[in-house]
Amino acid sequence: MKKRIVPRRRFPIAFEDVGGNLEACNPQELFLKLDASPEGLTQDEAERRWRIGTAKAFVRPEWWNAVLLLCSQFKSPLVLLLVVAVGLSAALGDTTNALIILFILLLTGTLGFWQEYKANRAVKKLQALVRTTVAAKRDGKWQKIMLDKTVPGDLIRLTAGDLIPGDCLLLKATDLHVNEATLTGESFPVEKRVGASPPGVPLNLRSNVLFEGSSIVNGEAEALVAKTGDRTELGKITRKLQQSAGKTAFEQGVTRFGYFIMQLTFFLAVGILVLNLFFKKPVADSILFSLALAVGIAPELLPAIMVTTLSAGAERMARKKVIVKKLSSIQNLGAINILCSDKTGTLTTGEAEVHSTLDINGQPSGLVRQYAWLNATFESGFFNPLDEALRHMEGMNAEGYSKFDEVPWDFIRKRLSIVVEKDARQIMITKGALQNVLDVCTHAEDAAGKRYPIKDVRKKILENFRAHSAKGFRTLGLAWKVVSGDPVINKDDEQEMIFLGFIYLFDPPKPDIREAIKNLDALGVTLKIITGDNHHVARHIAYMLGMQKPRVLTGIELRRISDEALPAKVMRTDIFAEVEPNQKDRIIDAFRNGGNVTGYIGDGINDATALRAADVGISVDSAVDVAKEASDMILLEKNLDVLREGVLEGRKTYLNTLKYIFVTTSANFGNMFSLAVISLFIPFLPLLPQQILLLNFLSDIPALGIAGDKVDEEQLYRPKRWNVHLIRRFMTLFGFQSSLFDFLTFAVLLWYFRVDEAHFQSGWFVESALTELLILLIVRTARPALHSRPGRFLLGTSLLLALAIPTIPYLSAGAIIGFKPLPLSLLAGMIGIAVLYGILVEQMKKLFFKKFEW
Structure with a gap:
């Protein structure tokens, strides 16, 4: 008799594919439906299931992400409007200029794309170093596997601090309590136990089911994974639950600054367009000129500059054993003035x-x-x-x-x-x-x-x-x-x-911890100890750390203080002792409500909420999974000296980003404002749209080197926070100075040299481009510019462009976009005005930074 061949059943991606309610299922039934056994899956079978699950999940390929990133460089409404206007210009017969403008826009967008693409790849490599694992039974043996490699049918073992990798049926449980706040919003741990629940009961009543995204607070468990990925209860409502991560203070400041610039740009562009049309200038030229002015003012490379600067900072921090999970937290790390830390393992050896x-x-x-x-x-x-x-x-x-x-x-x-x-x-x-x-x-x-x-x-x-x-x-x-x-x-x-x-x-203090605390204090970062230990132990250890008369607040005393009074009280406290887990985030919130930027170091199960509450949550590589998941960055060594390096990198990153904003708000705004005003008083456009865009593109090239620029040492000693008032004052003062020199240039060109349209545009282009290079080199440092050496890329590209820009009007390519060769006397005059401008900017910078204590 011929043997009947039974085809191998493809494993179900999720339990609902085979019917039934997970909460009402018994273990034997589930093992059968998932084609699994109490001995666990074989490694080969687990890998096969993972490949099938990955194939069915929608994951964008790398090339598609790159395409989306490239397209995002052109999503600015101003750029899109300019493209439409260029299309109209081409339709009216001016095809050459239209193509030139599109080419320059494409170059600028590609520049930003390449910087962001490289930065994103670097960050992904760093984040891959953070490993989250779970104990699974494979080939009959318990072993650690990556959390995201878990598949339906896996038998897993969980202990306190573990993250749950999928929706699971509970097989064994000992005093098991689970935090399900991610899914149900319940802030208190939920008790779980073995035994079927009624089918269809609400999620919070399914006591025999563990849900993906939850974490073990205490106890032990063994469970059978039934669903993973977007088939889990969390996965089904991910889009509803997903909220954009809270923005850091720096991000909020940059966003507000961006809106301010956009509003300013809009009113300036519309105003100039209306006035040019009122003076009966060509419609197409007026539209293109107004939109090109708007693009020239807008800091379109700011996103690329920020990502590049942050990723460069993350790479430097990785070399110093700090892995950044959330890029924007780098700036907050540079801004912290309060660092809350547990005692054990951070201040002490951790080896009792x-x-x-x-x-x-x-x-x-x-x-x-x-x-x-x-x-x-x-x-x-x-x-x-x-x-x-x-x-x-x-x-x-x-x-x-x-x-x-x-x-x-x-x-x-x-x-x-x-x-x-x-x-x-x-x-x-x-x-x-x-x-x-x-x-x-x-x-x-x-x-x-x-x-x-x-x-x-x-x-x-x-x-x-x-x-x-x-x-x-x-x-x-x-x-x-x-x-x-x-x-x-x-x-x-x-x-x-x-x-x-x-x-x-x-548990003795670390040998070098006193020096590390002094170093942080020298950077304006005050250490606060939060510990569950009794106040006698905490006080003694603090004394050994160099705190002569530490002020102590116990958990019991903390309960008696109102939320309104707490911000003032925490600032007068050095040690929080006998603190309960749920009091930690209250302490963090009190510091933040008092106007402080607060960091928190924690590695335990009960640190997760405090890590999320802090401006910067910091964990260590040896921490429990739930703490690592909640943190913004991870120390590969539990060492305050490592953190000090991170603070310095955070401040460098902030300062380098601010340099680009200073240049944008002074040189770009001043030049574009001058162009807008002079266009009302001369019978031609002071710069053609393609010339404005070329000027903007050339000034952006050295600006990309800001990410790797050097920072003056004295700038790193104090916490750095976003200060919109400082930026507005800087923009007003230096933009006004830039415009004054532009008007001087216009007067020299029109009344001394009496130039025609093309020579006016060529002369002012050279002067404007040179002044933008100069202000970048000058305002990047609070020191005299000659006493602070820039980074190699910034310095090299600035010098090359300074040599190349005066030659552009003499090139055939310059003629294509409307330039004409300049008489040597006129060229010398433009260079002279640029040098004079640089000298006066240096003096103005000195007075400005001194007055505002920068």
Whole structure:
């Protein structure tokens, strides 16, 4: 009989493809429908499923993204209007000029595209260094895989701090609480448990389902992935949920500045068009001239300059071990004046050492030591340095002991319990914050085995605790009891326990941390410590860091302060101790509401909201996934010196971007304003539209070198914030000065040399182009221009253009766009006016920066 061949079933991309409600499904049914097993997928099958899923998902190819980026360079309404006007001009027979204008526009757009394209590629490479993983069972073994490589049918294991990679059915859970705020908006963790839910219940009632985008707050779980990508509950409503990321203060300032320039440009262009038509100048020429003026004023390369400057800053920061996830955060990093930091691992070594294990009388206790080691050794939750220190105690072994069960740590109980079995007896060993351990104890036991009611020795226990805390020791309490052989052990069993003693640990400050704090302070960045440790420990460590009289505010005191009074109070506080997780973002908000730009360093599960609340959220490469996801940048070394370098790079990036804005608001605006005014008093256009665009294009070439320009050292010592009033004053003053020299040039050309139309345009083009180069080289530094060397590209292109620009009227290509060769005396006059302009701008700059303390 011929064997029947069963065709291999293609795996379903998502659970709904095979019918049913995930919340009402039992595990055996789901394994069957997803063609999966409790042993996990094979690696080959997982890769096959991932390829199919990727093929079905809509992902723009790289070349299409490049095309969209190129098109975006021409999306400005002014440029589009100019293209329409050029089309009309060509239709009226002026094809040559129309083509020239289109060619120059294309060159300018291509210049911006190339800069942004290179910058975007560089940033993607840097961001790829940040890895987010999940534990999945492949080929029968648990292994770490990239989060985005998870496929339906994967069996995953999750612990506190993990991100959930897709919609999953819960198979096992121990005291599991999940943050689902991304999906449901619920700010408090939701308890999850195994067991079917009624079909079709609301998302927040599906207690047996884990949703993509959520994160594990505490507990442990195993789950079967049923949906990934846009088939998940989050994916279905991504467009509804997606909100543009909040803009940084710098971005908001640039946006407002852009609107201001656009409004100014619009009124100037419309006004000049109306007046030129009133004086009966050719309609087509008037329209083209007005639109070319508008394009000349508009800082059309500002987006490219910003992206290029930011990406260059990100690359430099990467070389200094800071990976930037959100480019715009670089400017905020340069602007921060408050840095909030956890104590452990950032200010201290993060490698705790066990100092002593003592009983309630302060005597060494071998049983405390043994039980503490067993608790840490059998614990399977997320990594923490205290358990790591306990596991490394010498001379310990688990002979005769086996693990029976575990009640994981959570931030409410602040305890971790392990149940071990020895000689057919189950012993619960609980360790955690001292007060939280005492809360579940009814008795205490000393090293000799004598027991006392807890109320009789509580005072002595707390005195011992305070004495050691004042010396900087972190304290854990340890308790135990015998439990029945109940197959299910949970947090309700943590009662009527016997307090056994103390575990004292010490996490010393980093050797170079005092110098690092001084260096940040020299940059105008004040350090504030936020810690869950008790105030005695925090104060002692702060003293070791060089804070002579640190001002401390505890979490309990924080609760009593109103939101209105808090901004003033936090500025008078150095240490926030005994802080609960949900108080961290309140502290951050208080600093921000007080007008401060605030950074926050955190790497724990309970740091995610504070990282999002800060102007700059900073995490480390070893942080839990949810902290890395919430951060704007990641330190490859948990080191404040690395952060200091990042602050400096942020300030360089800000200053270099501002240089382009200064040049745009002074030279461009001044020149275009002068052109607009003089066009009303002469019988011809002072510059043809294509000449204006060529002038604009040539001035943009060296401006692209701003991203790699050098910054004066003294400019880096203070936080730099967006200051629109400074920019407006700069634009008014230097634009007015530029216009004065333009009018001087017009007078020399018309009344001294008595030139015709073509020579007027050629002479003023040379003078204007040279002055734009000069002002770029002068205003890029607060120092005298000759005492501050520009970056190579900026300096090289400026020198080449300074030599090339005077020759343009003599070239055949110059004749095509309307230029004529200049008499040498006229050329010398234009160069002389440009030099005089440069000298006076240098003096004006000196007075301006001195007055406004730049």
